[in-house]
Amino acid sequence: MNLDRSGDDQVLACGTPVGSLLALVADRAARRPDADSSTLARHVSGCAGCQRRLRELASGWEPVRREAAREVAVPPNLVEEALHGLATVRQRETSVEVVEAGGSIRVSRGALVLLVRQEVADFAAGTSTVGRPTVRVSADGVTVEVAARYGVRVPLAADALRRHLVASLDEHFGTAAPAVRVLVTDVLEP
Amino acid sequence: MERLVGHGDRELVEAAVGGADGAFDELVRRHTPRLYRVALRIVGDRADAEDVVQDAWISAWRALPRYRGDAEPSTWLYRVVTNAALGRLRRRRRMPEQPMTDAAAAILDTMPAPGGGPEAGVLRQERGDQVQRAIATLDSSQRVPLVLREFEGLDYEEIAAILGVGVPALRARLHRARVVLLGRLREVQ
Numbered sequence: 001m002n003l004d005r006s007g008d009d010q011v012l013a014c015g016t017p018v019g020s021l022l023a024l025v026a027d028r029a030a031r032r033p034d035a036d037s038s039t040l041a042r043h044v045s046g047c048a049g050c051q052r053r054l055r056e057l058a059s060g061w062e063p064v065r066r067e068a069a070r071e072v073a074v075p076p077n078l079v080e081e082a083l084h085g086l087a088t089v090r091q092r093e094t095s096v097e098v099v100e101a102g103g104s105i106r107v108s109r110g111a112l113v114l115l116v117r118q119e120v121a122d123f124a125a126g127t128s129t130v131g132r133p134t135v136r137v138s139a140d141g142v143t144v145e146v147a148a149r150y151g152v153r154v155p156l157a158a159d160a161l162r163r164h165l166v167a168s169l170d171e172h173f174g175t176a177a178p179a180v181r182v183l184v185t186d187v188l189e190p
Numbered sequence: 191m192e193r194l195v196g197h198g199d200r201e202l203v204e205a206a207v208g209g210a211d212g213a214f215d216e217l218v219r220r221h222t223p224r225l226y227r228v229a230l231r232i233v234g235d236r237a238d239a240e241d242v243v244q245d246a247w248i249s250a251w252r253a254l255p256r257y258r259g260d261a262e263p264s265t266w267l268y269r270v271v272t273n274a275a276l277g278r279l280r281r282r283r284r285m286p287e288q289p290m291t292d293a294a295a296a297i298l299d300t301m302p303a304p305g306g307g308p309e310a311g312v313l314r315q316e317r318g319d320q321v322q323r324a325i326a327t328l329d330s331s332q333r334v335p336l337v338l339r340e341f342e343g344l345d346y347e348e349i350a351a352i353l354g355v356g357v358p359a360l361r362a363r364l365h366r367a368r369v370v371l372l373g374r375l376r377e378v379q
Binding site: 019022023026029057060061063064065066067068070072074075078079081082083085086089090093134136137138139140143 | 208209211214215218219222223226227230231236240243244247248251252254255317318320321322339340341343361364365368369371372375376
């Protein structure tokens with residue numbers, strides 16, 4: 001094969017860069033041929049010099065093509081291990097740990113969701129501004145989606161709810177309290 | 191869980207963003223083999239590839255609240271695993287170099303035995319070994335697009351989106367990667 005380290009800079013007598021021919025070879029070998037190579041492919045079909053060089057390049061590229069076609073066996077327990085690792089991280093990062101003298105208390109995500117739902121319900125009963133809460137807990141904190149009652153000033157209602165939740169969670173968890181985001185996603189009919 | 195199997199990736203991601211752990215777990219079941227394949231081709235070591243997959247899923251889960259749906263879930267996952275693999279390569283660079291033969295052998299160990307008789311199998315294994323060694327010598331900026339294009343068969347636009355580069359820049363990287371790879375293969379043949 002006549003391709004050396006500077007072979008990509010070579011240009012054939014017909015004006016075709018060798019590098020373009022290599023791209024054509026590789027793109028043909030790939031499972032999704034590149035549409036941009038069709039013009040070059042048309043030229044090559046009528047150019048003996050390009051065809052000769054293309055055959056050389058294809059021969060050199062063949063080991064790559066064969067290697068790409070080989071199956072890679074996945075370790076049998078990898079999915080289970082990934083799920084287990086994920087469950088551990090979820091548990092750790094979506095629960096709240098309150099450290100006190102002599103020990104610590106961990107509050108699970110489920111308990112945190114119930115607590116926040118109750119706080120939203122208490123707020124809604126007292127203000128009649130929001131309803132239908134959806135509570136999510138992620139590594140980023142607590143996200144509460146609510147519907148605002150028609151006619152209320154949405155930014156004010158959302159901010160009031162957020163401050164209510166922050167105060168409540170601070171009271172329960174102190175410095176371990178998760179961040180709170182409130183999103184108003186709907187409007188309740190009057 | 192059965193109910194989730196027929197759902198598309200986008201639906202699963204949206205459900206996972208909404209807090210459905212089962213939906214994210216289904217994505218893990220569905221895409222782990224692909225993520226492992228990419229990780230192994232990039233890092234060239236089985237144990238490292240397994241760690242990369244684990245790191246990738248945790249990163250993806252942590253990033254869920256920020257998922258905006260502007261990329262296909264598969265593109266997003268390729269991006270996550272690619273970043274995890276590059277992170278692993280960076281950490282490895284600070285550690286003593288692993289012999290290239292071990293890396294290539296680790297990949298070949300995971301592959302089914304070739305057909306066509308023992309001699310053909312050995313020859314094929316040698317050639318595969320050469321290809322993996324040659325790929326392992328590429329700079330990561332060339333290796334990653336090469337793996338995504340030649341081994342995963344992704345199109346240029348998708349790879350550009352995964353790597354966060356323009357298509358012309360990607361073409362230039364792939365061009366260099368192919369030329370260098372072909373040159374290295376020629377040296378050993």
